[in-house]
Amino acid sequence: MSSFFGFLQRILNRIESGVSREQIKRLRSAGHGIVLGRGVKIEHPECVSLGDRVHINDHCWISVLTENRETGRPPVELQPDLRIGDGCYIGRFGTLACINRITLGRKVMIADRVFIGDAAHGFVRADLPICEQYMTSKGPVEIGDGTWIGIGVSVMAGVKIGRNCVIGAGSVVTNDVPDFSIAVGVPAKIVRRIDG
Template sequence: MLTYPQVMPVDLLKLVQTARDAAFSLLAAPGFARFGTGSRILLPFRWGNRDKVAVGEHCLIAAGSWLLVPDRTAPGPVIVIGDRVRMHQTSITGVMSVVIEDGVELARGVYISDHMHGFADPEAYIRDQPLERVAPVRVCQGAWLGQNVVVLPGVTIGAGAVVGANSVVREDVPARSVAVGAPARVIRQLAG
């Protein structure tokens, strides 16, 4: 007797979700400065001025991620994501330059920004005050940022570096090193 595998409702839902995300990626791709082949965006996803964002090939931008360039007039692309980058519920906001090189892994809840809001005027809402400390950010190839890492303006995280969960990175992290804490400090060098 020939038997067929039973399709469970949850399997059907997964197929629908995969098709929906593939269709969204296909339809959204032309609006980006670049959107590489094989890259996928999983919904829900938020963006601002996606024409200022370049996405490499075979990237995964998982559900809950956010890519924002608030200044429509900024020369772009402002946010550049290399090939084979994976991000999970990651927020990246840039006004000057945020570069995520090839093969970087960004765990859930990572926040990266090349600018900060001023807060000197006690009469104005923080969100309405001018930007301060605008400086480029770079996460070099093969680096891994753990869950809930915050990367502040002007930081370069070296190739193959590891930043531990819940760290706040305010200074450069050398290549092939491990940094942890708030503020993040290098605790060891990796071989190689």
């Protein structure tokens, strides 16, 4: 019986590997040594660039929106740009939601269950459910080289996190974080600098 399950596992691994190769082929640009875990979903891969040795772990969702819709109004074409630099690691169950621009520098380390988004649901119209309103963006998200984003963090639109920063577990980042800073909390506040 265990040999049957081993055989089934090998078949599933081959299917998953084939799906990953197909997604990588459709990216705007792709470096060498990219690893996509099981269940990784990349929407509109033509808007996504991955550098060398990028590792995106199991069940991550890269949600890229190329058209903004609102009930009763014309769709608005978007030009999203999502770039993940060389040597980045994204943990399991992560979400990157992009309608504007998200840039991860080199060797950024992101723990499990992290949300990074440059957009939010609009809610200005009382006559429409929120899910039927245009998405909005306060601006792009940028995360500098060598930064570590802890487990369960949310990084919101319009935020720039500098180089070699640490964002503590469960934090919600709503404002910029300068280079070599440690930030924690909801909303995240700088608690100290990393001295070389």
